[in-house]
Amino acid sequence: MTQDGKVRVLIVDDHEMVREGLLAMLQPEPDFEVVGQTGHGAEVAELVETTGPDVVLLDARLPDLSGVEVCRRLRQSHPSVAVIILTTYTDPDLVQECIQAGARGYVVKDVERFSLKESIRAVFRGQSVLAPQVAGHVMEGARTRQLGGSRRTMLSESQVSILRLISRGHSNREIAAEVHLSENTVKTHVQEIFRKLGVRNRVEAAILAGKSGWL
Numbered sequence: 001m002t003q004d005g006k007v008r009v010l011i012v013d014d015h016e017m018v019r020e021g022l023l024a025m026l027q028p029e030p031d032f033e034v035v036g037q038t039g040h041g042a043e044v045a046e047l048v049e050t051t052g053p054d055v056v057l058l059d060a061r062l063p064d065l066s067g068v069e070v071c072r073r074l075r076q077s078h079p080s081v082a083v084i085i086l087t088t089y090t091d092p093d094l095v096q097e098c099i100q101a102g103a104r105g106y107v108v109k110d111v112e113r114f115s116l117k118e119s120i121r122a123v124f125r126g127q128s129v130l131a132p133q134v135a136g137h138v139m140e141g142a143r144t145r146q147l148g149g150s151r152r153t154m155l156s157e158s159q160v161s162i163l164r165l166i167s168r169g170h171s172n173r174e175i176a177a178e179v180h181l182s183e184n185t186v187k188t189h190v191q192e193i194f195r196k197l198g199v200r201n202r203v204e205a206a207i208l209a210g211k212s213g214w215l
Helices: 017-024 041-049 067-077 091-099 114-124 132-143 159-168 173-179 185-199 201-211
Strands: 007-012 032-038 053-058 082-088 105-108
Touching: 007 041, 007 105, 007 114, 017 032, 017 114, 032 041, 041 105, 053 067, 053 114, 053 173, 067 082, 067 091, 067 201, 082 114, 091 105, 091 201, 105 114, 105 132, 159 173, 159 185, 173 185, 185 201
Parallel strands: 007 032, 007 053, 053 082, 082 105
Antiparallel strands: none
């Protein structure tokens, strides 16, 4: 973040028109600053080093390196930089690869402008974002590969209800209103769910829940 409180964003996409469109969308926002752009994965590490972004918008398919590989390298070299995969692909296996590589968000390019901006703000705050259309594909495909319910039995019924709402993209505040608990209590439940399931964030929890057929 810059001294004036702006979220610094680096755009990585091999289509110039997409980059220019994202620039035109984000630059007018008072809390965003686009610090650079490129269409080549091999240039990302150096750009991150020189421009110091908080968030990288990263296409999953690049002409030289895959977005997954770029993301994996960034996690190793700059773990504090949040990566959002921005792509047209909704393949569940690709989603899982990106999450395992360290992406904090997976957003489909037909997302509304408001949703993309909110996704950037969310990952900057340390949250994880999974596009609803992607989550549906991941969970539907995962139902055929049930992993069993051993971890499911670790959760209380209220935690299962909270996990379902997490998987639908609800925030802690929205969950609190839905299940009639305080936001702090929900936050505690969410942390306990992560611990019991052995996951690091909301995206991994949603994917595991989908794979295990709990939703």
